[in-house]
Each structure stands twice: as C-alpha cells, then as structure tokens.
C-alpha cells in the first residue's frame with residue numbers, strides 16, 4: 001500500500017532510539033523525510049546515517065521549553081514545512097506516591113508531558129498550512145496503573161486527554177490527532193527498567209506470559225507501522241483515537257492462556 005508519505009517532513013521526538021527509531025525507520029522506508037529530535041547528538045547522527053542520511057536531526061533537551069521552540073525553528077529553516085509530528089520522547093521514571101516528592105513529580109511531568117504540548121504548540125502554524133497529522137505515543141499505565149509510578153501514569157493520562165482535546169480543537173484545520181498506546185516493547189528504556197528488578201529474566205517471563213496475543217512483547221516495528229498509517233492519508237477519516245498496539249494487553253482478559 002502506498003501511504004503517500006513520500007517527501008513528507010515528519011518530526012519524531014526521541015527518534016534516535018527505541019520506539020522513536022522504529023518510527024524513523026518506517027518513515028524512511030515510505031520515502032518520507034524524518035526529523036530526529038533527541039538529546040544525544042551522536043545517537044541522532046547514528047540513526048540518521050542508518051537511514052542513509054535522507055532526513056535531519058536536531059539536538060534538543062525537551063525538558064527545556066526554549067529547546068522545544070528551537071526544534072521547530074530549525075526544521076522550518078531547513079525545509080520550510082512540517083507535515084507530521086510524532087510526540088514520543090519520555091521515560092518511565094518511577095516517581096511513586098510514597099517515594100516521590102514535589103520536585104521529582106514536576107520534573108517527571110516535564111520529561112513526559114509538557115514537551116508534548118510545547119512542541120505541538122510551536123509546530124501548529126506549520127501543521128495548519130500542510131493539514132498535517134499528529135500522533136502521540138502513550139503508555140498503558142494511564143489506563144491500567146502500574147504502581148510506584150504516579151507521575152508517569154499522570155503524564156500518560158495527560159497524553160491521552162490531549163489527543164482527544166487537540167482532535168476537537170484542530171477539526172477546523174483538518175489536522176488529525178491520534179495516539180498509539182504501548183504496553184510492553186523491548187527498547188533501551190525497557191532494558192534499563194527491567195535491569196533494576198531483582199531477577200530481570202524471571203520478571204520478563206512473568207510479563208510476557210500475561211500478554212494475550214502470542215505471549216510476547218510488541219516489536220518496535222509493529223508500533224511504528226501503526227504510527228505511519230495514522231500519519232498517512234490512508235487514515236484520512238480517523239481522529240481522536242487511542243489505538244492500542246499491545247497484543248491485547250489492556251482490553252483482553254490477561255488471565256486467558258491461549259495455550
């Protein structure tokens with residue numbers, strides 16, 4: 001299927017690693033021009049080289065509001081347009097109800113939610129011109145909870161709410177806004193998190209055994225293919241959706257053993 005994304009300029013925050021990198025790869029396969037936004041220049045350049053250099057990278061620490069604005073300025077200076085935006089950068093940083101405090105809670109919201117708003121805010125004039133599309137990456141924790149990660153769960157609740165809110169606000173401009181919700185995908189972030197468990201291998205087995213479809217994790221490519229579809233004109237009447245690419249984790253009964 002031709003997704004009609006050729007030469008479309010699409011910003012992917014956190015595009016150098018993990019799910020974001022999967023999205024950059026998928027965009028590149030479609031002939032789009034991915035813009036990798038990430039805090040580590042060497043990682044950005046590595047990912048850009050891996051897709052043959054047909055794209056752009058901006059080094060930015062997205063918890064800094066000025067960086068969110070500069071990202072858009074640099075992309076527009078280079079290409080003069082923005083056709084799509086994927087808000088993806090973030091991390092499950094375990095700021096719990098008991099263990100956290102005001103500063104860590106607020107920091108986590110900046111890591112996981114505030115830049116979704118700011119990057120979109122600054123990109124909006126250009127998305128209006130192109131009638132572009134927005135995809136927000138979210139986490140199951142907004143709906144299922146996880147325990148010990150209040151700020152991240154709250155940020156993900158915010159990501160879901162902003163998806164619906166923006167879908168409504170941007171109807172007059174034909175800008176579609178959707179979210180792809182992830183449960184378990186083995187990325188560098190995931191590896192860091194699981195390695196903090198007393199027995200990571202045992203924990204991983206416990207987790208995958210509860211994923212209904214195939215008792216396995218979702219690959220970054222499976223997530224990325226859904227994201228590029230939602231960015232594309234092939235999903236031209238889809239907006240305000242929270243698409244769970246999670247092997248049935250959130251909505252099916254996890255007690256079911258497919259055998």
Ligand SMILES: NC(=O)c1ccc[n+]([C@@H]2O[C@H](COP(=O)([O-])OP(=O)(O)OC[C@H]3O[C@@H](n4cnc5c(N)ncnc54)[C@H](O)[C@@H]3O)[C@@H](O)[C@H]2O)c1
Pocket residue numbers: 013014015016017018019020037038039040043060061062063088089090091092111137138139140182183184185186187188189190
């Ligand atoms: N991996 C999972 O199982 C999973 C599950 C649910 C949701 N998610 C969501 O997916 C998104 C991506 O997660 P991942 O697992 O690919 O993570 P990852 O750490 O493997 O990759 C994220 C990339 O974004 C960059 N980044 C993060 N915060 C940044 C910031 N403030 N400024 C600039 N760059 C920043 C990182 O340096 C890294 O390159 C996150 O928002 C996370 O909430 C992941």
